[in-house]
Amino acid sequence: MSQAEAAVAGAGRATSPLWTFGILRSELTTMLRRWRTLALLGVLAAVPVLIGIAVRIETGDGSSPGPGGGGGGPAFLSQVTNNGLFLVFAALAVTLPVFLPMAVGVVAGDSVAGEANAGTLRYLLVAPAGRTRLLLTKYASVLLFCLVATLVVALSALVVGLLLFPAGEVTTISGTRIGFGEGLLRAGLIAVVVAASLTGFAAIGLFVSTLTGSGIAAMAATVGLLITVQIVDGIPQLSAMHPYLFPHYWMSYADLLRAPVYWDEVVKNLGLQGLYAAVFGSAAWARFTTKDITD
Amino acid sequence: MTESGTVTGPRAVTEPEPGAVIETRGLTKRYRGGQLAVDGLDLSVPGGSIFGFLGPNGSGKTTTIRMLMGLIDPTSGTARLLGHPVPAAARTVLPQVGALIEGPALYGFLSGRDNLLRYDSADPTADPRTRRARVGQALDRVGLAAAAGKKARAYSLGMKQRLGLAAALLQPRRLLVLDEPTNGLDPQGMREIRTLVRELAADGTTVFLSSHLLDEIEQVCTHAAVMAGGRLIVQGPVAELAAGARGRLAVTTPDPGDAARVLKELGVTGITADGDRVSAEAPPGDVELADLSAALVHAGVRLRSFGVERASLEDAFVALTGEGFDVAG
Known part of the structure; x- marks a missing residue:
């Protein structure tokens, strides 16, 4: 069959609506095959290992970790020696303010701008990927990266925790005890909530990424914004703004370790992330669908 | 809403496309800085032709091509591709158009084959069941089959150019838009590309070929248009253009x-x-x-x-x- 004949046949060919998801699969595998993504995940996996080893060394003589018997340092750290599962919560507490969102900022910031920079964006668009479809695909893959990154931290922490420390019943923040199995379930729930906490910031990164044709600039701007907002969130005089800042309720995931679970702030957090995702997702869409692609 | 699935009925192989495959009316692009890149372009590319799009660098060729492919919005004027308005119906018409725009762009960390698989999966009308086979054929067609497993960053400029061409040939196309397709190729590679273009045209595909190399256009093209300073100076069959002088x-x-x-x-x-x-x-x-x-x-x-x-x-x-x-x- 000649090219033109096939093309004519192709003009009326049946296409399956399912084929549209081929780009999502391609996007995910492409993202996960980048060296940068693997390096970020590697760093995230190393954090719990470092924490676990540090705690183990410091408590090797039987004392409790940290100066003053666990008064300082990240949340949950003092309980790690009693129960390895707590390394999961401690590692998430350590990585959530900086490491996790930084990794997400790099991936989200690069998502569109990096393709523009490499020139591959124009070929995806003439394929034709469709601008809305491509943007949705990009956001979906960044969201998946949020989940993968969080799970990498949690699983690494779980393995290290169980190797270095005893396991057993979990003492909740409220003081009650739950079985190890239920503790594991709570840990899984917490990982999902932590991943969801990053969705608002991921949308910001995607929006920034549509503004520029330089992947590096988009990554730097996104991560810079994160640091700025974190600083503002730490200044008591600006407390009026705090409830509207995307990282403000991030640490609320600890409430999932109460008995009964205290949902208020978790729900506020998820609502705030949804709001950020809607606002910056729309902004990214408005920008990307009208942009002249000249790179 | 696009009008997918109602494009054309069956037609004989060698019969040229009826009417113009590319048609622009007063197509104009003024960039935000105020620079007028394309000025009132009335271009008409007949179906079945090998159309040479000539002009010095900076004459507005690439801006025109980007408008035709829906990458940038015209400031004024209209453009139709295979009878459909662009950019409005770009998603309907672009699956039937293969393009090489301002050189190839590749994912350096992916192999040549994986690059093509990625571009193919971006097209929602591309059948995933035939994807591997079509990618293999495209690689064969441009002579890259042996290097398909190599990472694209290790490719020479000529190999990258071939891979870009392969991406344009992933599906049977009614129109190929090739922007400087022989850039970076040695004389042997240039000859191969010219042969390929002639083969494609013989199959009934219209080829729109931009180049700054006059003899290249003269050797393969049936029609040509000349741009300078954002304006179309002349267009028509190559024989007539040359006879004009x-x-x-x-x-x-x-x-x-x-x-x-x-x-x-x-x-x-x-x-x-x-x-x-x-x-x-x-x-x-x-x-x-x-x-x-x-x-x-x-x-x-x-x-x-x-x-x-x-x-x-x-x-x-x-x-x-x-x-x-x-x-x-």
Whole structure:
């Protein structure tokens, strides 16, 4: 069959609506095959290992970790020696303010701008990927990266925790005890909530990424914004703004370790992330669908 | 809403596309800085042609191509691709258009084959069941099958160019838009691409070929358009364009001085002599060339050769723009 004949046949060919998801699969595998993504995940996996080893060394003589018997340092750290599962919560507490969102900022910031920079964006668009479809695909893959990154931290922490420390019943923040199995379930729930906490910031990164044709600039701007907002969130005089800042309720995931679970702030957090995702997702869409692609 | 699935009915293979495959009306692009890149372009590319799109760098060729492919919005004017308005119906029409725009762009960390798999999966009308086979065929067609497993960052410029072409050939296309397809290729590679373009055109695919290389256009194209400074200067069949410029009368003789004098007396203009070669503007059509040669011989001028050299596209271009074809930079 000649090219033109096939093309004519192709003009009326049946296409399956399912084929549209081929780009999502391609996007995910492409993202996960980048060296940068693997390096970020590697760093995230190393954090719990470092924490676990540090705690183990410091408590090797039987004392409790940290100066003053666990008064300082990240949340949950003092309980790690009693129960390895707590390394999961401690590692998430350590990585959530900086490491996790930084990794997400790099991936989200690069998502569109990096393709523009490499020139591959124009070929995806003439394929034709469709601008809305491509943007949705990009956001979906960044969201998946949020989940993968969080799970990498949690699983690494779980393995290290169980190797270095005893396991057993979990003492909740409220003081009650739950079985190890239920503790594991709570840990899984917490990982999902932590991943969801990053969705608002991921949308910001995607929006920034549509503004520029330089992947590096988009990554730097996104991560810079994160640091700025974190600083503002730490200044008591600006407390009026705090409830509207995307990282403000991030640490609320600890409430999932109460008995009964205290949902208020978790729900506020998820609502705030949804709001950020809607606002910056729309902004990214408005920008990307009208942009002249000249790179 | 796009009008997918209602594009055309079946048609014979070699029959050219009815009407124009690319048609623009007053297409204009003014960039935000105020720079007018394309100015009132009325382009018409006939179906089944190999259409050469000529112009020096910065003349607006690439901006035009980007507007045709829906990458940038025109400031004013309209463009139709295969009968559909772009960018409005871009998603309907682009699956039938293969494109190479401003050189290839690849994922360096992916192999050549994986690059093509990625581009193919971006097209929602591409059947995933035939994806691997189609990618393999495209790689074969551009002679990259042996290097398909290599990471694209290790490719030479010529290999990247071939991979870009392969991406344009992933599906059967009705139109191919190739922006400087022979860039970075050695003479052998250029010949291969020219052969490929001719094959594709023989199959009935319309090929829109932008280039700054005049002889390349002259060798493969049936039609051409010339742009300069954002404006379309001329378009039409290559033979007509070249015919528009008058050829040169060329005389080789051991007696150049006498020859020049006799020709001048016969009313021939623009005479220049260089060694034993005298050339002049070809005389108007009503002058019989044989009379000129007879007159020369009669005046005792010995002739080694005598004739009119056909005008090249370059002559036509110089005649049209009054300037050389400067492609520096």
